[in-house]
Amino acid sequence: MSDSLTATTVHLAGEDGSRVEAYLATPGSDEPRGGVVVIHHLPGYDRATKEMVRRFAELGYDAICPNLYSREAPGADPSDAAALVRAAGGVPDERLVSDVKVAAAYLRALPHANGKVGVIGHCSGGRQAVLAACRLDLDAAVDCYGAFVTGTPPAEHPLNVTNLVPLLPQLRAPLLGLFGAEDKFPSPEQVAELDEILTANDKPHQFFSYDGAGHAFFAVDRPSYNVAAANDGWERIETFYAEHLGA
Template identity: 75%
Template sequence: MSDSLTASTVKFAGHGGDEIEAYLVRPEGASPRGGVVIIHHMPGYDRATKEMVRRFAELGFDAICPNLYFREAPGAAPDDAAATVRAGGGVPDERLVGDVAAAAAHLRALPGANGKIGVIGHCSGGRQAVLAACHLDLDAVVDCYGAFVTGTPPENFPLKVTNLVDQLPRLRAPLLGLFGAEDKFPGPEQVAELEQILTEHGKDFTFHTYPDAGHAFFAVDRPAYNVAAANDGWERIAAFFGSHLEA
């Protein structure tokens, strides 16, 4: 772990060659290390997400969070950018995969990088992390209560998303899933369906469900924050990425 970090906003070509921005944090030192792409949640590229990026750097990884809403709302406040993108149906899956691929390539090109990349997301970002791992060569993926990896979105759901059931057989990386038993999206039945599909296809995965937690239990700035679940979850994430991303 490192207490000395360097944080910066960088820009690079994302999906389709579009310029996007990202928040990059690196620990001090030149030892070979892995990288983590953090996919922000539906509320956007906000302070809480950037705190997570810094935490991954403290754990010894190069960490980056691409601003998935940069095209629609460059320079806008996170809430405004999220509202704009949500009104348009959300981030298209193909674009998400392209932006994560570009963020991973940026990490791999950094001095001291060992070439191993993990991806993590919460809520909508959890689904997107699994999506990325079904299409990209990554080394580890963490899904924190990603909605609609399985299951069907309700008719009034604001995002134009489908589940990933038909894509899960192509999952290319070990998966850690962290869920709340009191969550509805994904509910326990959707987590069970995901477990069944991954088992049938011989995928490498580990799930853990917290009995007293609901959705967004990692979110320190929300009433849903669950200290015990979040602390245990961070320990599991650190161990999982440590085992898969070390040189």
């Protein structure tokens, strides 16, 4: 496997007519390969997320991350864009699903695509990855500590987020869940509830919860980073995607 890759900015044709900025990384080989849609977290289309996109290309996948805030704040600093969109109420679920759909189609149309596309998200993106996998034809989904897949979101605040419990029976892709045992949102109880619902509905899934790890243990630039959990988590992701997105 080559570690050569190309990373660049592209623009997707949003279903609402918008031009959606996206970060694309592709391996330097001519081998057939799967694709990965990376959903950025609530803090935005930032450097850490783009590093993950490049890592998936290094692992042999075409990877893309749509800038979910490019409509409201094109070209803005990621944190400024995140603040603006947050104050405006956040990204509606319908728009998120549409943007992931367009991004997945873009990956499937690339020259070396094998037609298989997975999705991954962290934190708010973890919930959105599950949402996308319930609504779209995807081949694998990874939820990294997404809160409010189960559980009750706060009411009476501008970001109107609902849990995904009613949608879970429609999950269309195998799900890998990576969680911190010390996390409070999602709590171990909420993870257990998700596990029970998926088991009851015969939905293939694998969950791993790491002792000593809290929320955001993959975030290399934050105090929550947990080396052991992150390293094992990346290995789980590699294995999971190799199984479900391989040529």
